[in-house]
Amino acid sequence: MNDLKKPALSLQQKFQSWWQTHLRCLMASLGQLMQSPASTILTVAVIGIALALPAGLSLALNNLAHMTGAMDTTNTISLYLKKELTDEQVSQLQKKLETNAQIHETVFISSDQALKEYGQTSGQGDLIELLGDNPLPAVFQLTPDKDQSPEQLDLLTAQLSKLAEVDQVQFDRQWSRRLHSILQLLNKFSTVLSILLILSVLLIIGNTIRVGIQSRIQEIQISRLFGATRAFIRRPFLYSGLLYGLFGGILASLLLLISYSMLAEPFQQLISNYQLVSPSQAGSFTKYCLLTIFGGAFLGVISSWIAVSLYQKDLENSEFT
Amino acid sequence: MIRFSEVTKLYPGQGEALKSLSLYIPPEQMVFVTGHSGAGKSTLLRLIALMENHTRGQILIDGINIQKVPEKHRYYLRRQIGFIFQDHRLLNDRTVFDNVALPLVIAGYDHKDIPRRVHAALDKVGLLQKEKKRPLALSSGEQQRVGIARAVVNRPPILLADEPTGNLDPKLSIEIMRLFEEFNSIGVTVVIATHEVEMAKALKHRIIALKDGRQINFGAELPNE
Ligand SMILES: Nc1ncnc2c1ncn2[C@@H]1O[C@H](COP(=O)(O)OP(=O)(O)O)[C@@H](O)[C@H]1O
Ligand SMILES: [Mg+2]
Numbered sequence: 001m002n003d004l005k006k007p008a009l010s011l012q013q014k015f016q017s018w019w020q021t022h023l024r025c026l027m028a029s030l031g032q033l034m035q036s037p038a039s040t041i042l043t044v045a046v047i048g049i050a051l052a053l054p055a056g057l058s059l060a061l062n063n064l065a066h067m068t069g070a071m072d073t074t075n076t077i078s079l080y081l082k083k084e085l086t087d088e089q090v091s092q093l094q095k096k097l098e099t100n101a102q103i104h105e106t107v108f109i110s111s112d113q114a115l116k117e118y119g120q121t122s123g124q125g126d127l128i129e130l131l132g133d134n135p136l137p138a139v140f141q142l143t144p145d146k147d148q149s150p151e152q153l154d155l156l157t158a159q160l161s162k163l164a165e166v167d168q169v170q171f172d173r174q175w176s177r178r179l180h181s182i183l184q185l186l187n188k189f190s191t192v193l194s195i196l197l198i199l200s201v202l203l204i205i206g207n208t209i210r211v212g213i214q215s216r217i218q219e220i221q222i223s224r225l226f227g228a229t230r231a232f233i234r235r236p237f238l239y240s241g242l243l244y245g246l247f248g249g250i251l252a253s254l255l256l257l258i259s260y261s262m263l264a265e266p267f268q269q270l271i272s273n274y275q276l277v278s279p280s281q282a283g284s285f286t287k288y289c290l291l292t293i294f295g296g297a298f299l300g301v302i303s304s305w306i307a308v309s310l311y312q313k314d315l316e317n318s319e320f321t
Numbered sequence: 322m323i324r325f326s327e328v329t330k331l332y333p334g335q336g337e338a339l340k341s342l343s344l345y346i347p348p349e350q351m352v353f354v355t356g357h358s359g360a361g362k363s364t365l366l367r368l369i370a371l372m373e374n375h376t377r378g379q380i381l382i383d384g385i386n387i388q389k390v391p392e393k394h395r396y397y398l399r400r401q402i403g404f405i406f407q408d409h410r411l412l413n414d415r416t417v418f419d420n421v422a423l424p425l426v427i428a429g430y431d432h433k434d435i436p437r438r439v440h441a442a443l444d445k446v447g448l449l450q451k452e453k454k455r456p457l458a459l460s461s462g463e464q465q466r467v468g469i470a471r472a473v474v475n476r477p478p479i480l481l482a483d484e485p486t487g488n489l490d491p492k493l494s495i496e497i498m499r500l501f502e503e504f505n506s507i508g509v510t511v512v513i514a515t516h517e518v519e520m521a522k523a524l525k526h527r528i529i530a531l532k533d534g535r536q537i538n539f540g541a542e543l544p545n546e
Contacts, residue, residue, distance in 0.1 A: 017431055024432075219412055225372060226424040226475070227400030230393065316392050319332075320372035 022235075029239035032212070040244075043208050047248025047296065050201045052255040054194030055292040059256065061190055062284065065183055077153075079140040079160060080168040083111075090138065093165050097140060102156050105143040111136045137167060150177070198299065205244050205303040209237050213311050221320060234308045238301055245300020249293035256289060322348050323369055323479070323510070328378035330364050330534075338364040340534040341378065346512060348478070351505040353521035354514045356531035362514035365531070366481045369512065370404050371395050382479075400428055403472030407484035409464045411456040417443070417467050418452040424475040442474040443467075446500065462493045469500065479510045486515065498524055 033040045079097075081090065090108070097106045109117070114136040142160075144153055153171070161169040213220065220233055323346040330339040338361045346352055354362045368375050371387060380387050382398060390398060403424075411420050421439045430438070443449045446466035456464050465485060472480060482501065486494035498513075498520070505511045515521055521528055530537050 013431070017429065020432055021429065218410070222410055222412065223423065223427055224396075225370065225399060225404055226427050226471075227396045227398075228427045229396045232396075232427060320367060 025235050026239050026243075029236050029243055032236075032240065033243055043204065043244060044247040044251055046204055047201055047244060048251025048255060050197045050204070051248055051252035051292055051296050054190065054197050055252055055288055056256050056259060057190045057193065059284070059288045061183065061187055065187075077142040077144060077157060077160065078170040079142065079163075079166050080170065081138045081140070081165055082167045083137060085138070085165055089165055093163070094140070097142065102145050102148060102152065103142050104145045107141040107143075109139045109141060111138045114139060201245075201248070201296070201299050202303040202306075205241050205300050206307040208244060209241055209304040209307040210311065212237060212240060213308065220315070224315070225320070230312060233312065234305070237304045237308045241300035241302075241304025241307075242297050243300070245296040245298065245303075246293065247296075248300070249296025252292045252296065253289035256285075256292070260285065322346070322381070322383055323512070324379075324381040325365075325368075326379040326381075328368065328380055329376045330361075330368060330373075331376040337376075338534050339368070339375070342531075342534065342536060343378075344529060344536060346510060348510055349505070349508045350527060351502065351511040352513070352527040352529055353524070354512060354529045354531060355516065355518045355521050358516060359533075360531040361534040362516075362531055363483050364534075366404070366483050366512065366514050369479070370402050370481055371399055400424075400475065401477050401479055403475065403477040403480045405465075405468050405472045405480070405482035405485050407487045409456070409461075409468045411464060411467055411471075413456050415455070416452065417448065417454050417456065417459070420456065420467055421452075421470045421474050424471060428475055438474055439470075442470040445473070446470045461488045462490075465489060465497065469497070473504060473509075478508070480504055480512070482511070482513045484515055485513060486517065486520070491520075494520065 081093075085093075094106060094108060097103055111134050115134050118136065144156065148156070157169055157171050160166060223233060323344075325342050325344045327341045327343055328339055329337055329341050331337050342361075342365070354365055356362050367373055368380060369382065374388070383401065385398065387395070387398060412423070418436075418439055421442055422435050425435050425438055439452070440449060443452055446469050448463060448466055448470065451459060451463065456467060459467065465488070469482075469485070472482075480501070485501075486497055489497065494517075501511050501513065502524075513521075518528075518530075
């Protein structure tokens with residue numbers, strides 16, 4: 001249906017008026033939010049916190065997963081050798097290990113080397129020299145083949161521990177496996193928490209919009225009577241929802257930034273103390289902030305859309321009062 | 322053109338406000354709908370204005386069966402109608418200018434054109450100087466005229482007025498009726514609901530008299546269809 005009373009517009013004019021309409025609507029919604037700054041700030045704060053929690057949690061878990069992932073690739077099996085072995089016995093063992101298909105790399109660390117390294121990393125070389133006798137055993141550090149399943153690795157470890165030359169087998173995998181399952185649990189927990197918090201953001205924004213609708217019922221009814229489309233009535237509320245979500249997302253990002261800068265130093269400490277792999281913070285942090293901001297805006301639009309649609313159904317089925 | 326064919330409006334719990342009402346209002350006609358309070362005058366106007374749905378029968382506006390038009394498209398029909406409320410229904414948190422501009426904003430007029438049209442409408446009702454005022458700062462008669470300016474600013478082909486002079490003194494009432502006659506003279510269909518039968522009679526336009534939701538013979542001749 002064409003509006004006959006409207007002069008025909010060129011495409012450019014149409015775009016201009018479209019753009020004008022939306023800009024005005026955005027400004028009007030912004031003005032509306034600023035009319036009651038206290039309740040706006042409160043609402044935005046609640047949304048911000050509710051968004052910051054899942055974002056922060058999943059950022060932290062992602063980094064942890066990244067770190068343990070890096071540990072996985074450095075999986076080693078350490079074969080501590082018995083002390084009384086001759087060089088001949090050691091090199092025979094080395095040949096045996098090197099020809100094993102399950103083992104990718106074999107590195108021998110003699111007890112002297114081990115002592116030297118320990119002295120360097122611990123800074124207690126002098127003290128050890130004082131001891132006189134070297135307490136450290138010689139070690140074979142084995143890197144298993146990448147394609148090995150955990151079961152195969154277990155089998156390999158069992159075989160290795162039966163070797164006559166071997167005193168003890170240490171396999172870091174067990175530790176990382178435990179960490180893995182803890183992480184998995186935490187991930188599930190964080191997913192559930194995120195869903196709940198995102199739902200609560202939907203409800204907070206939806207309810208705020210619903211209250212806004214109620215305070216403007218007369219305006220809505222008059223507008224409808226004078227031929228407003230559903231979109232026209234919906235539009236200002238969508239913008240309000242968008243702004244709530246956007247501001248909430250920005251606040252959540254700020255909260256992330258603050259907590260990150262507070263945690264950054266102890267975190268670095270942790271990484272260097274335990275020789276962990278530092279996660280690629282910079283990239284993923286920005287990504288998370290952007291995701292939070294856009295996610296917040298998206299949630300805002302969705303929840304106000306739902307709130308307005310529910311109201312419009314009501315409005316259209318009820319009598320004009 | 323407005324045509325009612327055996328239209329019934331039932332308010333659940335309240336009974337039938339209109340009872341199998343049939344009537345025809347040709348284009349560019351000015352008619353009064355009279356009757357006592359509760360006769361169904363407002364209901365008649367509200368059905369034409371698509372404020373609510375009728376229960377039975379058929380309503381045609383410009384040949385369009387409004388019942389067949391889904392809510393999604395009804396905005397277009399509503400833009401063909403200007404509505405004037407007895408209680409004005411102005412938005413009190415907005416200026417007179419913004420109140421009158423509302424139908425133009427809704428219809429998506431270019432923002433450059435809006436002031437000119439609003440001023441023309443305000444000029445018509447003699448309120449050009451009050452455009453920056455809020456409705457509550459105006460007298461009841463002035464508020465009524467803002468309501469009229471809002472209803473005509475979009476130049477709708479149909480104008481509906483529910484007791485437009487209900488709150489006004491006789492002199493102002495006549496002035497407002499002259500205004501409606503002016504709109505009618507440029508081709509606007511005008512339907513005015515009023516309980517002031519004497520005034521309606523004095524103005525010598527067609528009268529549709531309602532009683533308990535039915536049309537009664539008022540001696541006014543029916544137009545040729
Ligand atoms: N929204 C409504 N809900 C229920 N009943 C209504 C409603 N509007 C009007 N009525 C009833 O419909 C009848 C006609 O009312 P109305 O059209 O307002 O009469 P008039 O305008 O002639 O005074 C009255 O009995 C009134 O009580
Ligand atoms: Mg009435």
